Every structure is written in structure tokens, then in C-alpha cells.
Amino acid sequence: MTDALLLSYEALPDIRPSAVSGEAVEIIELPAPDVEAGAPLMTALSRRRSQRTFEDEALSPEVLGGLLWAANGINRPETGGRTAPSAHGSNEIDVYAALPGGVYRYDPEGHLLTLKHAVDARNLTGYQDFVGTAPLDLVYVAQMSRLLQIPPKLREACAAVAAGCISQNVSLYCASAGLATVVRGWINHRVLADALRLNEDEVPILAQTIGKRTIG
Template structure:
């Protein structure tokens, strides 16, 4: 679907997911992340860029495992994560929109848990390239976990945490031959409805990830 077509549907409140492509498992157990390898940090920073042209080739499970761990996985014995969070609230949930369904990443278990048995990629942003890329990430803040943070600061803190996760994804992508682009032009209400979010949960950002077209 074209960008303008999706935008028009969004204005009418009619932007909807597509049927799932294939059967969605209730849980996807991810292999342990590979904490070695990739480009040195300065080289990854030099290679970091936003891409908007993607191959539809699906990401191997290990690649998906490494990417999600980089975004917000557990990297310490005390439960600390690869991305910061004010007062350790860990308020950001990462949802992975795949062709067979949309999944919430459980960092503690390092697994994906089915949230919606539909293909949500077309509604994770108004741009047309998100429809066919193999993975769209959605960053969702759960304000119920931020009770110790002043109410007036919660949204700003959540955006900072989501931004840190998105940058982790950018750097992992740069060091692994993937492309990525962060997107804020989204229909948050359509995404929230498709994922069955509560009133305490806020859709903040989306991010497309995949192999660059022609790579």
C-alpha cells in the first residue's frame, strides 16, 4: 500500500493489520545472544545510517536474538540491561512485528511472546517500505512501571529510554550488515488497538530493520 493510502486510512481510523503469513508460535525461544564479534564501536558509529530500502528476506533466528539483546537485553547478573532506564523501571517493551505475528520481547527470559496473531507491519508506520521489510520494532512505554518517577517527567524519560534502545539497534545493524531506520510518523492508536494495549501503555516509536535491498 502507498504512503498516501495508509495516511488516508489513518485519518479515517481504518488502518488495520493484514492476516498473518504463516502460523504464529505462542512463544519463540531465542538462542543465546552472541556477545562477541561485530565492528569495533568507532567503526560502527562511522557506518551508522538510516535506510529506507529493504529486501524482504527474513532475519535468521540468531540474528533476531542478537538484535533484540542489543536493543534491551539483560547484560548483567543483577538484571541490568543494555539500555538505560530511570530508577531501573524498565518501562519500555519492545514489540517485534513479523510476518507471522507480533511479539513482545521478554528480556528476562530472552524470548518472544505472541501479542497479536496478525501481520502488523503495514500499520507500524505510514511509509510504504515498512510493509515488506522483515521486521518492524515498536517501542511501548508502560507508565504503570514508572510510579516512582514524577508524572510530569514520565513521557520524557520513556522517550529517552526508547531512543537509547533504538540507537543500540542502529549500531548493531551497522556492525552486522543490516539496515535500520527509526520512525515517529506512526498511527499510535492503530498500533495500540492491534496489540491490545492498555490505557497505561503508550506507543512511542517504530523502527524498521532488515537487509538492505540488493545486498
């Protein structure tokens, strides 16, 4: 990741990823999404909001599978089309899941999570206290090498728009499923890139925290 693509924030003092909870499995196979589930679109839109308090209870495999498919899964198997748009079908955004058991990258083709780094990096996905205790933090990472067909001046904007579409998909899924979520841009890009084991052309753009709503 190049310094030109980094935002200037103060470094997180002495912060490091934590040890994983339990065994960091190499692959997490996800249940197929139930495309008939959830609230109607207009109801979900009426419920969409940012929330910053979360229960620490883990999300079920069914919820995790539906959530990631909604984010940027394949909804047209015959063409490989995704639930979120991207310029020229570049699919430049990879979705990473920071879980208590490790950092995983979502594989839309296989609808599964593959282990990238066996650490609990939730506390590195932002500056707010709640990011380290919520059950899931998603990180949207732009792989800039997939945008070479786009004029250089437009590449960052295209990646940002694609990440925004994915985060809105997640927000609407959460509103429909009764989950709490908030999208966050205040992140230490260098620290997070190291924790996710990203390459030089991979840039974390946004993070999004998800969990069950706190009652009361």
C-alpha cells in the same frame, strides 16, 4: 492509552492488519547473543545511518536474537541490568516485534518472544510504504505504570529518552551486522495500540524498521 498522550495524525484510511504468514507460534525461543561478534564500536558508529529500502528476506534466528538482546536485553544476569538505561531502573519500555507471523513482545528475562496478537501488523507501524514489506518492525512501548516513582512532569521525557537509547542500540547493532534500519516517529498511535493489544497505560512511542540492505 489516554488521548492526552496521542499525537494528532490523519487516520489511516481503511487500514487493517493482514493475516499471518504460516502458523503464529506462541513462543519463539531466541539463540543467545554472540557478544564477540560484529564490528568494533567506532566502526559501527561510522557506518550508522538511516536507510529506507530493505530486502524482504526474513532475518535468521541468530540475528533476531542478537538484535533484541542488543535492544534491551539483560547484560548483567546477577542484577538483571539491561543493555539500555532507564530512570531508576524502571525498565518502562517493552519491545514489540511485528513479524509476518504475528505481533510478539520481547521477554528479556527469558530471551524469547511471546505472541501477543496473531496478525501481521507491520503495515500499521507507520505511514511509509516500506514498513509493510520489510521483515521486521520493532515498536517501543512505554508502560507508564512503571514510572510512578518519577515525578509526573518527567515521566514522558524519561520514557522518550529510554526509547531513544534502545533505538540507538538497535541502530548500532545493524551498522555492525550490515543491516539496514530507520527509526520512525510518524505513527498512528491509536491504530497501532489496538493492533498490539495494548492496555490503557501502554503507549507506543517509536517504531524501527530492520532488514537486509538492498543491493544496488
